[in-house]
Amino acid sequence: MERIGIGIIGARFAADLHAHALSKIRGGKCEIVAVCSKTKESAAVFAKTFDIPHIYTDHRAMLERKDIQLVTLPVVTSLHHTLAIDAADAGKNIVMEKPLTGCFAAADSMSRQAMFVEAMKNADAVAEACRRNKVIMGYAENFVYAPPVAKLRRLMDASGGTLLDLRAEESHSGSHAAYSRRWATAGGGSMHRMGSHPIGAVIHLKHYEGMQKFGKPIRVKSVLADVAQLTKHPAVQAAPKKYLVTSWEDVEDWSAAILTFEDGTKASVFSTDVSLGGVKNLMTAYLDNAVVQVNINPNTSLQVYAPDGQIWGDEYITEKVETKSGWQFPSPDEDWMRGYPQEMEDFVDAVREKREPLSGLLLAHETVEVIYAGYVSAQEGRRVELRR
Numbered sequence: 001m002e003r004i005g006i007g008i009i010g011a012r013f014a015a016d017l018h019a020h021a022l023s024k025i026r027g028g029k030c031e032i033v034a035v036c037s038k039t040k041e042s043a044a045v046f047a048k049t050f051d052i053p054h055i056y057t058d059h060r061a062m063l064e065r066k067d068i069q070l071v072t073l074p075v076v077t078s079l080h081h082t083l084a085i086d087a088a089d090a091g092k093n094i095v096m097e098k099p100l101t102g103c104f105a106a107a108d109s110m111s112r113q114a115m116f117v118e119a120m121k122n123a124d125a126v127a128e129a130c131r132r133n134k135v136i137m138g139y140a141e142n143f144v145y146a147p148p149v150a151k152l153r154r155l156m157d158a159s160g161g162t163l164l165d166l167r168a169e170e171s172h173s174g175s176h177a178a179y180s181r182r183w184a185t186a187g188g189g190s191m192h193r194m195g196s197h198p199i200g201a202v203i204h205l206k207h208y209e210g211m212q213k214f215g216k217p218i219r220v221k222s223v224l225a226d227v228a229q230l231t232k233h234p235a236v237q238a239a240p241k242k243y244l245v246t247s248w249e250d251v252e253d254w255s256a257a258i259l260t261f262e263d264g265t266k267a268s269v270f271s272t273d274v275s276l277g278g279v280k281n282l283m284t285a286y287l288d289n290a291v292v293q294v295n296i297n298p299n300t301s302l303q304v305y306a307p308d309g310q311i312w313g314d315e316y317i318t319e320k321v322e323t324k325s326g327w328q329f330p331s332p333d334e335d336w337m338r339g340y341p342q343e344m345e346d347f348v349d350a351v352r353e354k355r356e357p358l359s360g361l362l363l364a365h366e367t368v369e370v371i372y373a374g375y376v377s378a379q380e381g382r383r384v385e386l387r388r
Contacts, residue, residue: 004030004348007068007092009059009083011037011046013177014074014097019050021340022348030070030348036062059083063090070351072140073097076179077187078104081122084137088129093136093351095344099196099371100126100139100364102187107250112379116372119187123368127361138347138357139364143201143281145339145346148294152285153208161287163209166267168198168283171275172320174231174245174253182249189251191227192371195271200359200367201283202259202267207363219366222260224383225374227252230274243322244274257374262388278321278329281338298329299337 006022008015015035022032034054037043043055056062063071063086071087072095073080081101087094101122103115110118130137143149156163175193179185186193203220210218230236231246231253245253253273260266281296297318306312309324317330331337343359350357373384 002352003028004069004351005033005065005067006030006348007033007062007065007071008035008046008052008074009062009071009087010074011035011042012074015046015072017335017340018072018074018095018344019046019052020335021344024341025345025348029345029352033068034062034065060086060090063087063092069093070095070348076185077102077193078179078185081126084126085129088126088133088135091133091135093138094130095138095140095347096126096364097140098200098364098367099187099192100368102192102368103372104184104187107183112372112375116376119368119372123365127365130361136347136350136354136356137361137364138343138350139200139359139361140343140347141197141200141204141359141363141367142339142343143197143283143296144204144359144363145342146281146294146296147337147339147342148296149201149205149283149339150342152205152283152292152294155290155292156205156209156285156287157212159287159290161289162265163205163285163287164265165286166202166205166265166283167269167286168202168267169270170194170197170279170281171270171272172279173243173276173322174273176245181247181251183251186251188371188375189227189248189255190253190271190273191225191255191257191374194273195255195257195269195371195374196367197281198269198271198283199257199259199370200363202269203366203370204359204363205285206261206265206267217362218261218263218265219388220259220370220386221262221388222383222385223257223370223373223377224260225255225257225377227256227375227378228254230254230272243276248273255374255378257370257377259370276322279319296338297331297334299331299334300329302330302332304328304330
C-alpha cells in the first residue's frame with residue numbers, strides 16, 4: 001500500500017502529541033511532509049524538532065501539495081470547522097482534534113438554544129464537506145483507542161452483555177491555555193473542552209454495542225445536564241494561594257450530564273476543572289452480567305513515592321499534577337495508555353485502506369450535539385430530546 005503523506009496545521013502542544021504519536025509508523029506507513037504555523041519561526045522550530053522537510057505559514061498553500069493525502073488539525077477549537085472544510089475542499093483526508101466544533105461567541109450574547117443551532121450548523125458544514133469531497137475524517141477521540149477501552153470492547157464481545165449504565169469522567173485542576181477561559185475562543189467550558197472525551201467515549205461504546213448486535217449504532221435520545229463556575233466562590237477567590245485555575249471568564253468549570261440512549265440505558269458524565277491530584281480519565285461500565293472499571297489516568301501500573309518533589313528532578317511524572325512529592329502514579333508509557341499512537345495508526349490505515357476509522361465523523365458530530373443539548377438543558381432546567 002502507498003505511504004501516506006501528512007501535513008500538520010499547528011505547531012504547539014497538541015501538534016507535538018500528533019507528531020510523537022506518528023513517530024513509530026513514519027517511514028513505513030506514512031511520512032510527515034510539512035507543517036504550517038502562523039509564524040515562520042514556530043514552524044521552523046517544530047520542523048527541526050520532528051525532522052519535517054517543509055514549512056508554511058499559509059495552510060492553503062500547504063494544501064496544494066500533491067504529496068499530502070492526510071492533514072491533521074491540532075489547533076484551537078474555533079478554527080476546527082473552517083480548516084476542516086478547507087482541507088476537505090482540497091481533497092485531503094482529515095484528522096480532527098476533539099471537539100469537532102462549537103459556537104464561538106460571548107456566553108451572554110445569545111441563548112444556549114441559539115448556540116446549539118450555530119454549533120450544529122458548523123458540524124453539519126464539516127460533515128457535508130467530507131461527504132461532498134469523499135474524504136475520510138478521523139476523529140481524534142483518544143479514549144476510543146486507549147488500551148483499557150479496547151479491552152472493554154473485547155470483554156463486551158465475550159460476555160454478550162448489555163451496557164446498562166456507563167459512568168465516565170475527565171477532571172483536573174484547570175487548563176493553562178489562555179483560549180480556554182472564554183466562550184468566544186473555546187466554544188464552552190469544562191463540558192465542551194474536557195467532557196468531549198468521556199461523552200465521546202460513552203457514545204462510542206453504545207454505537208459499538210449497537211453495530212455488533214443490530215448492525216446500527218445505538219444513539220443518544222436525550223440529555224439532562226447542569227453546569228457551574230465553582231471557582232468563583234468568594235472563599236476560593238480570596239484564598240492567598242490558589243491550587244486551581246480561577247481565571248475563567250464566561251465558561252463553566254464544572255459540569256455533569258445524564259445521557260439516555262435509544263434503548264433506555266443511561267450514561268452519567270462528569271467533567272470539571274476543580275479536581276486536584278492530576279488528570280482523572282475514568283470510566284465504569286455496568287453490564288447486566290459484568291462490571292468493567294477503566295482507569296486511563298491515574299494508572300496504577302507504576303506507583304512512586306518521594307518526600308520532596310525535587311528528588312525526581314526534571315523527570316516527567318504525569319499530566320497536570322500540582323506537586324511531584326508524595327505518592328504518584330506515573331504511567332510507563334502515558335501516550336500509549338491514552339491511545340494516541342493507536343488512533344493515529346488507525347487513521348493512517350483508514351486512508352490507505354479506504355475505509356472508515358474506528359472513531360470517525362458520526363461520533364464527532366453526535367458528541368457536539370450532546371454537549372450543546374447539555375448546555376440548553378443546564379440553562380433551561382429541562383431534559384432536552386434529540387431529533388432522530
